[in-house]
Amino acid sequence: MSIDPLVDFVTQQPVTTEARQIAADTLLDSLTCAIAATASGDRLVERLVRHGLDQGGTPEAAILTQSLQFPAQNAARINAAAIHALDFDDTTLTSWIGHPSAVLYGALLAVASRELATVGDVLDAWAIGFEVGARLGEAGGQESYQRGWHNTATLGTVAAAAAIARLLGFDADRAQAAIGLAATMSSGLKVAFGSDAKPLQVGQAAANAVLASDLAGQGLRTASDVLFARHGWLEALGVPDGQGLARFTDATADLGQRWDILDAGITFKLWPCCAYTHWAIEAALELRERVNTDQITSVTLHASETARATCRHDRPSNPADARFSLPATAAVALVEGWPSPQHFVGEQLPAGVRELIVRCNYAPAPDALPDWGGELTIEHRDGTILHSVVETPRGHQRRPLSAADMRAKFDAATAPLRASGRPAPEWDILYELIRTPDRRVDELLAAPLTGY
Amino acid sequence: MSIDPLVDFVTQQPVTTEARQIAADTLLDSLTCAIAATASGDRLVERLVRHGLDQGGTPEAAILTQSLQFPAQNAARINAAAIHALDFDDTTLTSWIGHPSAVLYGALLAVASRELATVGDVLDAWAIGFEVGARLGEAGGQESYQRGWHNTATLGTVAAAAAIARLLGFDADRAQAAIGLAATMSSGLKVAFGSDAKPLQVGQAAANAVLASDLAGQGLRTASDVLFARHGWLEALGVPDGQGLARFTDATADLGQRWDILDAGITFKLWPCCAYTHWAIEAALELRERVNTDQITSVTLHASETARATCRHDRPSNPADARFSLPATAAVALVEGWPSPQHFVGEQLPAGVRELIVRCNYAPAPDALPDWGGELTIEHRDGTILHSVVETPRGHQRRPLSAADMRAKFDAATAPLRASGRPAPEWDILYELIRTPDRRVDELLAAPLTGY
Numbered sequence: 001m002s003i004d005p006l007v008d009f010v011t012q013q014p015v016t017t018e019a020r021q022i023a024a025d026t027l028l029d030s031l032t033c034a035i036a037a038t039a040s041g042d043r044l045v046e047r048l049v050r051h052g053l054d055q056g057g058t059p060e061a062a063i064l065t066q067s068l069q070f071p072a073q074n075a076a077r078i079n080a081a082a083i084h085a086l087d088f089d090d091t092t093l094t095s096w097i098g099h100p101s102a103v104l105y106g107a108l109l110a111v112a113s114r115e116l117a118t119v120g121d122v123l124d125a126w127a128i129g130f131e132v133g134a135r136l137g138e139a140g141g142q143e144s145y146q147r148g149w150h151n152t153a154t155l156g157t158v159a160a161a162a163a164i165a166r167l168l169g170f171d172a173d174r175a176q177a178a179i180g181l182a183a184t185m186s187s188g189l190k191v192a193f194g195s196d197a198k199p200l201q202v203g204q205a206a207a208n209a210v211l212a213s214d215l216a217g218q219g220l221r222t223a224s225d226v227l228f229a230r231h232g233w234l235e236a237l238g239v240p241d242g243q244g245l246a247r248f249t250d251a252t253a254d255l256g257q258r259w260d261i262l263d264a265g266i267t268f269k270l271w272p273c274c275a276y277t278h279w280a281i282e283a284a285l286e287l288r289e290r291v292n293t294d295q296i297t298s299v300t301l302h303a304s305e306t307a308r309a310t311c312r313h314d315r316p317s318n319p320a321d322a323r324f325s326l327p328a329t330a331a332v333a334l335v336e337g338w339p340s341p342q343h344f345v346g347e348q349l350p351a352g353v354r355e356l357i358v359r360c361n362y363a364p365a366p367d368a369l370p371d372w373g374g375e376l377t378i379e380h381r382d383g384t385i386l387h388s389v390v391e392t393p394r395g396h397q398r399r400p401l402s403a404a405d406m407r408a409k410f411d412a413a414t415a416p417l418r419a420s421g422r423p424a425p426e427w428d429i430l431y432e433l434i435r436t437p438d439r440r441v442d443e444l445l446a447a448p449l450t451g452y
Numbered sequence: 453m454s455i456d457p458l459v460d461f462v463t464q465q466p467v468t469t470e471a472r473q474i475a476a477d478t479l480l481d482s483l484t485c486a487i488a489a490t491a492s493g494d495r496l497v498e499r500l501v502r503h504g505l506d507q508g509g510t511p512e513a514a515i516l517t518q519s520l521q522f523p524a525q526n527a528a529r530i531n532a533a534a535i536h537a538l539d540f541d542d543t544t545l546t547s548w549i550g551h552p553s554a555v556l557y558g559a560l561l562a563v564a565s566r567e568l569a570t571v572g573d574v575l576d577a578w579a580i581g582f583e584v585g586a587r588l589g590e591a592g593g594q595e596s597y598q599r600g601w602h603n604t605a606t607l608g609t610v611a612a613a614a615a616i617a618r619l620l621g622f623d624a625d626r627a628q629a630a631i632g633l634a635a636t637m638s639s640g641l642k643v644a645f646g647s648d649a650k651p652l653q654v655g656q657a658a659a660n661a662v663l664a665s666d667l668a669g670q671g672l673r674t675a676s677d678v679l680f681a682r683h684g685w686l687e688a689l690g691v692p693d694g695q696g697l698a699r700f701t702d703a704t705a706d707l708g709q710r711w712d713i714l715d716a717g718i719t720f721k722l723w724p725c726c727a728y729t730h731w732a733i734e735a736a737l738e739l740r741e742r743v744n745t746d747q748i749t750s751v752t753l754h755a756s757e758t759a760r761a762t763c764r765h766d767r768p769s770n771p772a773d774a775r776f777s778l779p780a781t782a783a784v785a786l787v788e789g790w791p792s793p794q795h796f797v798g799e800q801l802p803a804g805v806r807e808l809i810v811r812c813n814y815a816p817a818p819d820a821l822p823d824w825g826g827e828l829t830i831e832h833r834d835g836t837i838l839h840s841v842v843e844t845p846r847g848h849q850r851r852p853l854s855a856a857d858m859r860a861k862f863d864a865a866t867a868p869l870r871a872s873g874r875p876a877p878e879w880d881i882l883y884e885l886i887r888t889p890d891r892r893v894d895e896l897l898a899a900p901l902t903g904y
Contacts, residue, residue: 043671044672047667047670047671047672050670051666051667051670054510054523054666055509055510055523055525056508056509056510056523057507057508057509057510057523058506058507058508058509071506071507071508071509073507146683147683147687147688148683148684148685148687148688149688180644180649181648181649181652183641184639184640184641184644184649184652184653184656185639185640185653185656186639187636187637187638187639188636188637189635189636189678189684189685189688190683191675191677191678191681191683191684191685191688192632192636192674192675192678194675195673195674195675196633196667196672196673196674197632197633197636197672197674197675197678200633200636200667200672201636201637204636204637204660208656214503214506215499215503215648215652218499218502218503219495219499220496220499220648220649220652221647221648222644222647222648222649223643223644223646223647223649225643226641226643226644226649229643229764231598231599231600231642231643231761232600232641232643233600233641233643235599235600236599236600236601236641236643309683
């Protein structure tokens with residue numbers, strides 16, 4: 001066994017029209033998320049931009065959020081952090097168990113800007129990178145995630161390096177080196193969820209993918225079995241000792257014949273917080289009309305173990321941690337209604353939300369529900385009890401959003417710009433650019449800049 | 453329990469004179485190793501310098517190996533890779549199970565150059581960073597190393613961020629953020645040993661430590677329990693589920709009362725290859741006068757499991773992999789004599805070495821020997837059998853080199869410069885600078901530059 005099937009896939013596999021179509025949807029949603037982060041005044045992106053300006057360097061790659069250019073590695077860090085800053089970006093709770101587009105587009109847009117590549121090149125490279133991450137996730141994603149690694153960043157570094165190798169037209173030797181070097185740089189921890197470190201480590205994944213592929217292009221090399229060797233990347237991340245090779249072999253056996261993105265789809269988010277909270281939000285929104293929040297004695301969240309381990313902020317002390325809190329997201333939905341980016345920024349949650357959070361508690365989820373589903377039970381002082389079960393929340397890859405939902409997400413993301421009289425990017429222009437394969441990526445990067 | 457004892461140690465603990473004295477020894481040895489790498493024409497450093505020039509950026513930090521300045525993050529990458537390029541740099545096979553100075557000085561010299569800090573500041577920060585890495589190694593270093601992580605890079609990122617926090621005089625809040633952000637960036641795999649990726653990932657550790665501390669200084673924050681939370685950094689790296697907190701608490705309990713660097717010491721290397729091969733080299737050198745290499749039928753390496761797992765290149769295909777090969781290092785010592793940097797660069801091992809490697813095989817080490825010891829058995833065609841047992845090789849922290857040994861290492865490292873008529877750095881000048889605490893680090897960085 002060797003890494004060859006993966007490298008052959010990365011360097012040679014034609015991308016299907018269907019996969020490219022989904023890639024176009026993910027690109028527009030990724031731009032929407034970066035716009036939403038900037039429009040809502042997220043501080044992380046602003047600080048990474050300032051850091052980039054302090055560093056200086058060759059202005060070779062335009063970034064997503066401002067009319068500035070940086071070395072591609074630093075541009076990738078800013079792009080990926082911007083797409084992921086609000087936890088509003090696409091995700092898949094199968095295979096990757098993470099956010100593919102933040103790291104893939106974070107890296108690809110930076111390199112494409114430097115290389116004057118086209119939108120079509122980037123969409124193809126995304127499809128290749130998504131599939132590489134999906135197969136590596138099949139090989140070891142469950143264990144690595146449970147062990148504490150943030151797959152978006154760990155798998156993502158390798159997947160993004162593979163995507164860049166495709167974009168740059170690397171031969172097998174350089175593609176293998178890019179993938180292997182990226183594996184030696186991959187990091188990111190779930191324990192950081194809620195803090196600046198979460199989008200930062202996604203930014204690092206994209207930046208490291210650029211570094212790994214650039215150094216591979218310069219001739220740096222590493223062992224060909226980095227991914228699956230005994231005590232190699234897969235086993236270090238949590239695959240049981242000695243099983244790395246078999247897992248890798250199984251997961252890559254039918255590359256090119258089966259596309260995970262076509263079989264499993266991808267989740268686009270309606271709400272800017274952890275995907276494992278979305279069932280609770282949907283259930284809360286459904287019950288909201290019948291609830292009197294002042295009279296609630298308890299809110300019981302029947303949640304999966306995975307959801308509870310991922311959303312560890314039971315009593316979040318700030319809005320950023322609230323993104324990874326089942327009680328806080330349910331309380332926001334019950335008290336404030338539809339959760340928007342503004343609910344998860346600033347210093348403090350609204351008083352009504354904080355008061356409701358302390359009345360929340362947990363119970364095991366019904367066995368029949370998937371990890372991403374749950375049941376909400378609300379008890380009132382007068383004895384009224386309300387229930388809602390959400391098996392698969394809206395937006396989940398098995399319950400996709402409509403085109404109108406995506407457009408509404410974009411309109412909401414750009415609303416703060418329009419409300420403050422700043423020119424906002426236009427859906428029709430972005431939509432058209434993304435569906436014209438031979439347009440240069442730099443045209444796209446120029447388009448969302450209007451107004452900020 | 454909180455991270456406070458560690459943060460208090462980093463921000464406030466006075467450094468003892470004895471620890472500072474050892475720090476001075478490690479700094480001179482680190483410079484020796486970087487000089488040896490450059491003088492022997494190592495290609496990795498040259499490529500990282502080229503990458504740094506491509507990136508450009510604010511010329512704020514001088515590097516070790518050339519008269520160039522880069523952003524501190526990129527300077528740290530080059531410095532650390534240069535110190536570690538030949539695997540000639542100091543190491544400790546207890547606590548860290550890795551190379552403390554490459555990552556610590558790689559990062560510290562870059563930041564000190566930017567901040568116009570003194571040699572004394574850097575030596576103190578090294579002592580703090582060494583101890584942080586030692587305690588984190590006590591908490592989880594065995595498991596992480598066995599699992600496949602390269603402690604030098606993983607522990608090293610966190611230790612170097614702590615050292616920088618000390619150098620910059622961070623308060624507790626910023627020091628905690630620097631340490632936590634560094635943990636979310638830590639990576640590096642043992643499977644890369646032998647390839648460009650090994651020194652590169654040490655360079656990445658130093659670069660990420662600079663990035664983490666710079667972003668912490670700008671106000672970025674992460675969870676305070678990143679290191680020891682359930683499924684946090686220690687557990688992700690291999691500490692059994694749920695034991696991270698107890699391990700951290702135990703390992704940091706007597707910080708400031710006990711100094712690992714004083715109790716356990718540090719290993720300075722005589723030979724530029726993995727420390728687990730040094731027993732085999734010493735044994736081979738001891739037997740060499742009595743051996744006729746043409747007549748050898750077998751060389752049996754009685755080695756520990758740890759040594760075999762770390763040195764996985766049984767039949768190395770190139771000189772770089774030979775650094776992590778028990779057969780190759782023993783064969784170099786038997787055929788060529790004293791192993792020098794020149795033996796581990798270039799495209800191919802000498803024919804005589806290659807012929808002897810295929811006659812090498814393994815046997816279990818005697819139970820009484822430590823991981824770093826072993827027994828060599830050489831059989832000749834005429835039936836002559838030679839044995840040599842090395843329990844603890846020369847240079848090991850329990851069998852320290854003399855001052856004359858260190859001077860001889862420096863002279864050998866600079867010999868290629870003198871041989872080619874280039875001016876070489878002078879021991880006396882470096883020695884004096886390192887022992888004058890109020891001299892600026894930039895004076896030291898200027899000193900080794902003479903001639904290349």
